[in-house]
Amino acid sequence: MRYAYCILRYSFPISLTHRSAVECRPMNNPQLSVVIPVYNEEQGLQALFDRLYPALDKLGVSFEVIFVNDGSRDRSAAMLREQFQQRPDVTRVVLFNGNFGQHMAIMAGFEQSRGDCVVTLDADLQNPPEDIGLLLSKMNEGYDYVGSIRRQRNDSLWRHVASRAMNGLRERITRIKMTDQGCMFRAYHRHVIDAVNSCHEVNTFIPALAYSFARNPTEVVVGHEERAAGESKYSLYSLIRLNFDLMTGFSLVPLQMFSMLGMLIASGSGLLFLLLVLRRLIIGPEAEGLFTLFALVFFMIGITLFGIGLLGEYVGRIYQQVRHRPRYLVEAVLEQSVKGEK
Ligand code: UDP
Ligand code: MG
Secondary structure, three states, X not given: OHHHHHHHHHHOOOOOOOOOHHHOOOOOOOOEEXXXXXXXXXXXXXXXXXXXXXXXXXXXXXXXXXXXXXXXXXXXXXXXXXXXXXOOOOEEEEEEOOOOOHHHHHHHHHHHOXXXXXXXXXXXXXXXXXXXXXXXHHHXXXXXXXXXXXXXXXOOHHHHHHHHHHHHHHHHXXXXXXXXXXXXXXXXXXXXXXXXXXXXXXOOOHHHHHHOOOOOEEEEEXXXXXXXXXXXXXXXXXXXXXXXXXXXXXXXXXXXXXXXXXXXXXXXXXXXXHHHHHHHHHOOOOOOOHHHXXXXXXXXXXXXXXXXXXXXXXHHHHHHHHOOOOOOOEEXXXXXXXXXXX
């Protein structure tokens, strides 16, 4: 398995280090890996470094920090290189050669991670790195998946409302229990990470995917601050797409609901037809009601188009998946060579 992993890894372009297959996962794995996706975060990165490293040093566990640069077009990649040079013993940097999205960046971080426990953290300091200890102490209690609930969410009002609505919908149509699905600050046990790494989903929602492999999940309340600098990288469009990934990736209920709705409408129309036949026999032919008919027809067309669109969401994802294209391309991995390497 590890061997296959190595081949996969080196089938991608340049890697700055060379390791033989057996050395891919050295004996002295750190206790903690922190995976951080970075996309155009030059304004906030220095503040992140200044808070993250002291917080991790204080924990008293061996750790590694894996930054994944998701094709930033600003100075982020250069800043990550500099940081790697400052703390090469505990820092690894994966550089993508394009923007593949936050979840693909985290996937790449997972594949590189070696820790017994992996924590994902956003680069914008919305979740305080000082709270990583909270997640770890829950893991030490024997949980293998620690989700988080934002104490006081500092996002715009519409994000608040939309997120609550999506949480409610997800709760109904999937078997995934998360109080706060939007928060990526989570801790995963190595066995959950290995299971996630064995999936090759093109469109996915990592907290939900990992949840489906956890044996003993729990949640803790963590702090939430306003974005330290820069703007949210999620537009309304990308948020809608992400929520479709969550719904279509973990449930067939939306499709089934359409079959139910179809049956309901068909029976309703049958009844209406009977009623009209009776009316014609008793009262006589119906002449008016043209606009009611229009309204009804447009309503049905609306529902039909929505149904076709929903079907398209599933079919599109199947199409992307079956093409087997690489999910992301790694341009380079910056990491310190392990002792014994050539
Ligand atoms: N991010 C990424 N690729 C993207 C979009 C975002 O790697 O295409 C990273 C971003 O740099 C940040 C994290 O994902 O570290 C969360 O993004 P953001 O803070 O913009 O999301 P929000 O907090 O608004 O949900
Ligand atoms: Mg954020």
